[in-house]
Amino acid sequence: MKEIIPNISVDCLVFGFDFDRLHILLKKRELINENGEKIISDYTLAGNHLLKGETADDAAYRVLYNITGFDNIYLEQFFCFSKTNRLKNEKDQIWVRHLNLDIADHVFSIGYFSLVDKSKLVLDEEHKNAEWFPIEDLPPLGFDHAEIIEKGIECLRKKFKQEPIGFELLPEKFTLTQLQKLYEAVLGTTYDRRNFRKKIMQLKYIIPLDEKQQGVPHKPAQVFIFSREVYEKTKKEKLVFA
Amino acid sequence: MKEIIPNISVDCLVFGFDFDRLHILLKKRELINENGEKIISDYTLAGNHLLKGETADDAAYRVLYNITGFDNIYLEQFFCFSKTNRLKNEKDQIWVRHLNLDIADHVFSIGYFSLVDKSKLVLDEEHKNAEWFPIEDLPPLGFDHAEIIEKGIECLRKKFKQEPIGFELLPEKFTLTQLQKLYEAVLGTTYDRRNFRKKIMQLKYIIPLDEKQQGVPHKPAQVFIFSREVYEKTKKEKLVFA
DNA sequence: ACAAAAGTGTTCATTATACACCCATGT
DNA sequence: ACATGGGTGTATAATGAACACTTTTGT
Numbered sequence: 001m002k003e004i005i006p007n008i009s010v011d012c013l014v015f016g017f018d019f020d021r022l023h024i025l026l027k028k029r030e031l032i033n034e035n036g037e038k039i040i041s042d043y044t045l046a047g048n049h050l051l052k053g054e055t056a057d058d059a060a061y062r063v064l065y066n067i068t069g070f071d072n073i074y075l076e077q078f079f080c081f082s083k084t085n086r087l088k089n090e091k092d093q094i095w096v097r098h099l100n101l102d103i104a105d106h107v108f109s110i111g112y113f114s115l116v117d118k119s120k121l122v123l124d125e126e127h128k129n130a131e132w133f134p135i136e137d138l139p140p141l142g143f144d145h146a147e148i149i150e151k152g153i154e155c156l157r158k159k160f161k162q163e164p165i166g167f168e169l170l171p172e173k174f175t176l177t178q179l180q181k182l183y184e185a186v187l188g189t190t191y192d193r194r195n196f197r198k199k200i201m202q203l204k205y206i207i208p209l210d211e212k213q214q215g216v217p218h219k220p221a222q223v224f225i226f227s228r229e230v231y232e233k234t235k236k237e238k239l240v241f242a
Numbered sequence: 243m244k245e246i247i248p249n250i251s252v253d254c255l256v257f258g259f260d261f262d263r264l265h266i267l268l269k270k271r272e273l274i275n276e277n278g279e280k281i282i283s284d285y286t287l288a289g290n291h292l293l294k295g296e297t298a299d300d301a302a303y304r305v306l307y308n309i310t311g312f313d314n315i316y317l318e319q320f321f322c323f324s325k326t327n328r329l330k331n332e333k334d335q336i337w338v339r340h341l342n343l344d345i346a347d348h349v350f351s352i353g354y355f356s357l358v359d360k361s362k363l364v365l366d367e368e369h370k371n372a373e374w375f376p377i378e379d380l381p382p383l384g385f386d387h388a389e390i391i392e393k394g395i396e397c398l399r400k401k402f403k404q405e406p407i408g409f410e411l412l413p414e415k416f417t418l419t420q421l422q423k424l425y426e427a428v429l430g431t432t433y434d435r436r437n438f439r440k441k442i443m444q445l446k447y448i449i450p451l452d453e454k455q456q457g458v459p460h461k462p463a464q465v466f467i468f469s470r471e472v473y474e475k476t477k478k479e480k481l482v483f484a
Numbered sequence: 485a486c487a488a489a490a491g492t493g494t495t496c497a498t499t500a501t502a503c504a505c506c507c508a509t510g511t
Numbered sequence: 512a513c514a515t516g517g518g519t520g521t522a523t524a525a526t527g528a529a530c531a532c533t534t535t536t537g538t
Contacts, residue, residue, distance in 0.1 A: 007247065008350060056324040056350070080322040080352050082298040108250060108298070108350075110322050158404075177516075194519070195501065218515040219508035419489075436492070437528065460488040461535035 004049040007104035010059045011047035011081075011111050011145065013152040014068065016118030016132055017169040019178055022185045023118065023132040024149065025067065029142050031098055040091050042140040043131070045148060049103060060112040067130055069122075074115040074168040078155040079148075081109045086144045095142065113152045115168035160186050164205070167226035175213060175221035176200060205231035246291040249346035252301045253289035253323075253353050253387065255394040256310065258360030258374055259411040261420055264427045265360065265374040266391065267309065271384050273340055282333050284382040285373070287390060291345060302354040309372055311364075316357040316410040320397040321390075323351045328386045337384065355394045357410035402428050406447070409468035417455060417463035418442060447473035 014025035026043035033039050046067040050059045056077065064073050084106050087096060096103065123130050133139060135153060138146070159165060166182050167174075180196045183189075200206055205227045213220035256267035268285035275281050288309040292301045298319065306315050326348050329338065338345065365372050375381060377395060380388070401407060408424050409416075422438045425431075442448055447469045455462035 005249065005348075007249070050324075053326060053348070055326060056322060077322065080298060080319065082292075082352075084295060084297060106247075106295070110324075162400075175517085192502070193517090194503085197518080198520095199500090213509095213517095215510080216516080217510040219517040221517055417490090434529070435490090436530085439491080440493095441527090455490095455536095457537085458489080459537040461490045463490055 002051040002053070004051055004102065005054075006049065006102060007107050008056075009047055009049045009103075009107055009109045010056055010063060011045040011109050011148055012060055012063050012067075012075075013045060013111070013113040013149060013156075014064065015113060015115050015156065015169060016121065017182055017185060018118055018132075019181060020185065021134040021136070022169075023134050024138070025116075025121075025130055025132055026139065026141075027067070028129045028131065029095065031095060040095055040142075042091070042142050043133075043138075043145075044142040045145045046130070047109065049107075056110045056112075060110075060114075064114055067127055068116060069127070070116065070120075074165060075112055076114070076155075076159065077110060077112050079111045079151055081111060081144060081148060082106075083144065089143070092143050109148070111148050111152055113156050115165060117169065117171055119171055157187060164203075164226065164231060170226075173209065173211070173223045173225055175223060177221060179206075179224070204234055205229075244293040244295070246293055246344070247296075248291065248344060249349050250298075251289055251291045251345075251349055251351045252298055252305060253287040253351050253390055254302055254305050254309075254317075255287060255353070255355040255391060255398075256306065257355060257357050257398065257411060258363065259424050259427060260360055260374075261423060262427065263376040263378070264411075265376050266380070267358075267363075267372050267374055268381065268383075269309070270371045270373065271337065273337060282337055282384075284333070284384050285375075285380075285387075286384040287387050288372070289351065291349075298352045298354075302352075302356075306356055309369055310358060311369070312358065312362075316407060317354055318356070318397075318401065319352060319354050321353045321393055323353060323386060323390060324348075325386065331385070334385050351390070353390050353394055355398050357407060359411065359413055361413055399429060406445075406468065406473060412468075415451065415453070415465045415467055417465060419463060421448075421466070446476055 016023045016025060025046065027046055029040055029042055029044050030038065031040040046063050048059060048063045048066075050056065051062075054062070057075070060075055060077070061071065061073070064075065065071055086109065087093070087103075087107055118132065123132075135149075138149070141149070160183075166179065166186065169182060170178060176197050177193075179200065180191055180193065183196075184191060207225050207227055207230070209223045209225060211223045213223065258265045258267060267288065269288055271282060271284055271286050272280065273282040288305050290301060290305045290308075292298065293304075296304070299317070302317055302319070303313065303315070306317065307313055328351065329335070329345075329349055360374065365374075377391075380391065383391070402425075408421065408428065411424060412420060418439050419435075421442065422433055422435065425438075426433060449467050449469055449472070451465045451467060453465045455465065
């Protein structure tokens, strides 16, 4: 096992979308003392200290692989958190001592956010302490993770308005209504359906397939894919949802 | 003297504007060997390792105070640089050994950018190894500072389009032509004068004074100030220069 | 009088917004 | 047949882009 860097960690916000609300993946943190009392019962972000020789990106990919089983996840660094009291709540201190972690008194954490296709992610035995929560309805959080999440969501929204990264949260094939609901969920607004579709359909990198939804109890919707290739070639047309 | 954190530093991009081009403040780095040969002659960003007990922001403000003599500078963290070979060029190794710095093999640097009113900053004796360079015409740079600058400029531009931070680069009182030149210099475009002024003059937080330029050999321009107070109150109207 | 930058309005094109009805499918 | 979401067009308002001449000052 490689040596850790005691004073630098990464924390990863993993976002997922259930076609209704934006969710974030959290890990359960639980500690029960000798008397069977729950000392700690809350959630934290997926995170870990850097290992010697790793870049921050390396560590973030490693953390994401451990919690999701995916590599090649969309990943973006957004902020380095450096408050001196980041880990100094009583519960966090107990937790750190309990795990016998050889970490520094002052730990700097580099925040990342990542986007996954929630429908592909199977939270099996191996990852069973991970749970999805809608971002408007988060459980109690350890460390400074509430603050990290707040800042991360803000950065996600900024990025969302500037570049078409939403497709990372959808299955490869999606309908325009799903796309619209995604933008509404992330940006916390609503759009008129006709106007939204007009805007989207003039983007050449969102390509209609010769294919329809199956087995829905209403008129089946046309299915689209996102072409990163076309996007890179026609970048001028900006997708701005303000 | 306080103990340093050997593996974490901050590097600060200090931007200034001379009413023509955007400039960045760099520190000369020079090393001459016993034979009088220049071993190293290049420039670096203002930067320093964190001291124990400091946040990254603390360290950045300290570095800025040391190079500019100002506190209360506009400051923004933009990225944490973590490549394992950041300081491993031959010159950088020589430099580190020469200064006898007690720093780690792998140093993580948190990048900040800051905006100052260049006309107020006096590069006196104390700061005489600092020099301004136009961003399109930078000298040879040490460490990975070329990369840090590139990313920092990109982040500055993004921020510039979203919030009215440009005033930090101007004197308190400015003309609309100065403001226009600033936007053109930072964003690398040009604007039609009439359209630019129309756009600006509908922003309530850019306030005309009952005052004109003095001593210019042409029609003197009206003088404006930026009101952060009014801006915060009327934030909806976004200043978007795309 | 001349050089230099300040100041100013209109037209046209593009983009954003508001809004209502019929359609295809599963049950 | 009914419930559900899919699909579509037009009119109006707001915004952005292009463009040229007169004014005020210092020298």
